[in-house]
């Protein structure tokens with residue numbers, strides 16, 4: 001008997017498998033790129049975290065800030081490379097050695113503690129600011145305001161803002177936060193745009209900016225992620241079923257009570273997802289912090305030599321992306337390479353753990369607040 | 372006091388700033404401690420009218436009362452010194468799709484009291500128990516008050532929504548097709564509950580089921596295209612309607 005479902009082997013079947021393979025290959029390209037990036041960085045970078053003798057962890061890398069790396073030979077042609085501080089001690093300890101062919105390499109010695117905490121602080125303060133403003137704005141947009149023409153204009157400008165290149169935000173931050181933002185001070189700077197007495201005290205309110213500082217950098221980054229945060233938060237607020245709001249109003253709740261008890265809690269998982277997006281974007285940005293917050297060389301850590309919270313916030317910091325940018329400009333050499341790849345690997349791990357934390361938190365909450 | 376708890380006088384309502392009227396001049400009086408049913412083909416404005424009674428339509432920007440007035444307990448509810456939030460504490464609402472909050476059973480019932488600032492645990496416990504008993508749910512849930520309300524069956528969830536509403540001790544309970552998402556057994560339980568609640572509360576119920584209206588209600592209003600066609604005792608409406616239109620609808624000839 002003939003098989004009515006006989007397999008056909010015509011052009012049509014070939015076309016089917018060609019389509020399949022085109023789609024499949026495109027997908028594999030992305031996977032290949034990701035694999036290459038991650039394996040290259042981790043294979044070359046992770047060894048920097050460890051060393052061959054006890055305690056096996058490269059403590060210098062995690063407990064010191066970037067320093068100048070000195071590379072030299074002695075008279076026997078033996079090569080040495082140490083951070084400048086250790087070099088000076090070494091010279092004192094070995095008066096018999098002759099120093100030949102000394103090079104100094106910027107930021108390639110020491111460790112990454114300064115940039116690591118700098119980036120963590122920038123991201124943290126930025127997210128606190130951005131989430132506060134972003135969630136408030138999203139609440140206004142989704143719960144309070146109507147659907148008028150003004151509102152669609154506002155929405156459109158938020159969307160447009162999301163597409164602005166980061167260097168533009170950087171310049172905005174430089175102009176506004178570094179040079180123009182108000183401070184209260186006893187001695188206003190000459191460069192202040194405007195200053196006046198601060199009420200009846202002896203201090204002045206001076207529009208002289210916060211300088212190159214942690215606060216200016218965080219604010220710049222916050223403004224930059226706000227569009228993403230607002231849009232994502234608004235969506236997660238809108239995703240909360242209308243029935244919850246109606247039920248709450250019908251029980252005599254005010255608008256704010258309804259938002260506080262029956263809308264916001266159920267939008268939190270979505271808001272956390274938005275912050276993951278925000279964090280990964282913010283942590284990697286180089287241009288804005290380069291102009292507003294960072295220094296390549298900085299000997300003290302953020303909590304050293306500060307008097308009070310204001311001086312903490314207005315100090316400059318180091319940051320990982322900028323540190324990596326500095327290192328990337330050097331030609332790859334065996335002396336710089338551990339620092340280069342080690343920094344990048346540490347940076348990736350930092351960003352990934354931030355993101356992971358929010359994902360875990362979100363999943364926890366989601367299980368608790370499912371409807 | 373007037374035994375007519377709710378008085379509508381030539382009420383007109385529009386969803387689009389008055390361009391088209393969804394409710395076209397409805398006048399009717401709803402007596403205290405009785406069940407009044409709104410029936411009519413879908414889209415005729417039953418839910419809309421119901422939501423006028425606790426000013427739920429205030430939440431829609433373009434919604435507008437175009438004419439007439441609503442008086443509850445003799446007070447015009449659109450007067451400038453009336454707060455819709457206070458009104459809703461006296462006029463509760465149960466929705467078509469049961470919508471408990473994704474919180475515990477206890478928290479669902481306590482919601483209305485908590486937002487009034489009541490924190491005393493004894494007061495809350497007492498109110499939760501009273502309300503759950505009042506909605507014939509107590510025996511089924513008393514051992515799992517702290518578990519999620521979403522673990523209950525559909526019928527239980529709807530009765531929980533009723534418990535949540537009576538916890539704030541309203542005068543009036545509005546119900547918008549409370550059984551349309553429930554199976555026949557759950558429906559029977561809710562109907563039984565409505566009959567009990569009638570002793571204490573004034574109930575206005577929208578229903579698309581003629582049998583339900585005839586089973587639970589004392590008075591029935593028949594609407595068509597935003598107009599009140601006929602309003603009378605339920606028996607009269609179902610056995611001896613004065614309008615041809617009503618008779619056609621009730622006998623299932625259209626709608």
Ligand SMILES: Nc1ncnc2c1ncn2[C@@H]1O[C@H](COP(=O)(O)OP(=O)(O)O)[C@@H](O)[C@H]1O
Nearest residue numbers: 386393411412413414415416417418419420431
């Ligand atoms: N939120 C709304 N905005 C605009 N029009 C609405 C809205 N809700 C209902 N309508 C319209 O009002 C009319 C009456 O609806 P509704 O009161 O829900 O009818 P029923 O409950 O009798 O089925 C329908 O034509 C419906 O399309």
Ligand SMILES: [Mg+2]
Nearest residue numbers: 417418419547
């Ligand atoms: Mg309806």
